[in-house]
Amino acid sequence: MTHAQEVNFDGLVGPTHNYGGLSYGNVASMTNSGRASSPKKAALQGIRKMRALMAMGIPQAVLPPHERPHGPTLRALGFTGTIGQMTEAAAKSSYPLIANMMSASAMWTANAATVSPSADTADGRAHFTPANLGANFHRSIEAEQSERTLRTIFADEHHFMVHDPLPYGGRMGDEGAANHGRLCPRHGDAGVELFVYGASAFDSKAKELKFPARQALEVSEAVARRHGLDAVRTVYARQNPAAIEAGAFHNDVVSVANGPALFFHEQAFAEADRMFDDIRRGADFDPVFVKVPADEVPLEDAIKSYLFNSQLVTLSSGTMALILPEDARENAATYAYVQALINEGGPIRETHYFDLRESMSNGGGPACLRLRVTLTEAERKAVRGRVFLDEALADALESWASDHYRDELYPADLADPLLAEESLTALDRLTTILDLGSIYDFQRA
Template identity: 55%
Template sequence: MQASKAYEANFDGLVGPTHNYAGLSFGNVASRSNEKSVANPKAAAKQGLRKMKRLADLGFQQGVLPPLERPSIRLLRDVGFSGDDASVIARAAREAPELLAAASSASAMWTANAATVSPSADTEDGRVHFTPANLAAKLHRAIEHGETRRSLGAIFADEARFRIHHALPGTPALGDEGAANHTRFAREYGDKGVEFFVYGKSEYGQGPQPQRYPARQTLEASRAVARLHGLSSDATVFAQQSPDVIDAGVFHNDVIAVGNRTTLFCHERAFVDQHKVYDELRTKLDALGTPFTALEVPESEVSVEDAVSSYLFNSQLLSSADGRQLLIVPQECRENARVAAYLDSLASRKTPIDEVLVFDLRESMKNGGGPACLRLRVVLDEAERAAVNTRVWMNDALFTQLDAWIDRHYRDRLAPADLADPKLLAESRAALDELTTILGLGAVYDFQR
């Protein structure tokens, strides 16, 4: 039976005022290669905002997620710095600049890591489930999940329709990186689907592991999220990411694969036992009467290194109202000759991808985040959409407000050394205080010292 009409909404993270290049993410090639360079928070925020507006103008359901409070004075106090806020920042800058950098990171802009989301069509209790990611592998990200949960609670407040879990315990055995390692397949968004969880290693099981860079997502975490969300075993597939691509800089699955409805777009080296993965997806989807297509890009045309440098797969694959599939890619895909040639060939190959749209996200890309990193996908039926905080939906008025808000509050230059400036905390708090009014977020920020 056809389910009620549903939509895939994309909730993009607004880039925060402390956007900088501290090189905090070992395993993320772009992040480390641009370490200590000068960032432009204003340009970063506007690039992300313009992506949101363009997709909303094209008819897609587009929402906004707020930045978190940064620098995190709470973190700095928790590790022993005391005094007034200015003293805390000054002492951290002098004694432990790496901790100040972690406390100041704007990494919550990559909301693909904010949570894993399962729609009501898949869950046992018929609610949309969110599990904020613990992001236990990196200090600057491990401090996010409590604040993320508050933000989600301010937007998805109706407990009859939404269930927002606490993050998994923050241990490496349950390392969870959120929707960057999760996608979902279904004929229509409102139909029951198959949820696809990709992990880098099993903490307690056997199997290959990367040798150069860490695997951040564990099988144990993925299975825990599936249990929390009340997902059935016949509608879940767990696949291991190839260790060699993790060692090549593919720190999340969304750097090597992206899915939408009945299509998986991925590199031929994305998974361990790749064709067995396809077979399991195809079998479980077939039981739901849903077709499945794997569009696999061969190494001979686009190498893993090309994929990492261009972020071909860190793209958004979207279905428009007329059923056409659009691939949203960063400008870097056009600057890599092999990737550009592949994209230009899609029409002649008669693939499920009908159109490619290119976006300038240079500031985010330099820190290792493309279009897919910037958004959290949330499937909503019409009643659930109506229950979402209405102030966060992108439209002409909200775009105008946020564009002017960025102009008022954001710097156009921020070097790592500038994190020691106590004025940055005051600027950030003033910006976020105003944002709560614009987005109707209530007391989502506590500004606790």
């Protein structure tokens, strides 16, 4: 066994955080479309959560927001001039267009990439495949920046391999770690990697769902091949179409894995028994399956409360804990189930609740805000930039967000050229704080 720790690389909420309602199939995003947002509150809530988890002994790191408005895409669409001028022109041309250009959805870093730790890969390096996010236009423009940011932070090729995003078109969508889980006895041990897909990209006879299945089987298989995973320790499971129809647009809305445990809703998977057998076949440890019955927590309540889109973590004491949003405490069915779960003495022994409403109203819980990266001590030393959270960095980030972010942002404000300039000024300052150099297109122009 190699000693390793799982580090939560949390995405910082961007200065253009707004409720554009751009994600079809994401119930929270669709429901809150058009509301006023508070970018400052959203960013500070996320930083407070990181600080609290750090105090629990859970290693934290940060990933920066993406450049918004996205200048390269605006120019590719024929707009010219300064970033402010392009923003005004794009808004006059089409409000939905500027809403896409201003989307801060890159804060959901669970969608940034799929990560396989060095304990699982053939070449003994940690592998990253940035997600192509082909299901939505506003997210598809994230892939290039995600790749560049990951290549900057994980630049040491002796320890890390950052791949190009997979090609996409049709149904070849890759939604990243939100459809990936890993079971292992300890983080530094070889584990079983679980890839959950909605459908085959090439199944012409597949039933059309109310909401689209965003992750393709062929994409999951390609990521596993790239990462050099052991076929016996790699499991593919189809998401239950009923879960997708109910609004579980990513599998992490209905299941989450940590250590040897898989915590999941009864209606999460299409063929759960086969999946359990495949996991047991690949594991040299005893996996633990914690099923939440539908008659105790209906699927609608699980999705609404983000019970499974919570973080399932192992504390420094070795205790497993759920990091939950306040929504899970306020939902009667979810709260009653969680209390019973803790009292029954299973693998999950603690709960911690956080107010993340500002970001969650755009469609994702605590789990969406971070990318899980397992690192050995040598790999941790090879990480570049000032990205590991400590009290000084947390203070600096809170001051930065307080100085640069707006208290309120209305849909009409997305057309404001001053907002565009404020956003790039904030990101330019952030790269100095994080010592990442010129990672944005506007810095490299």
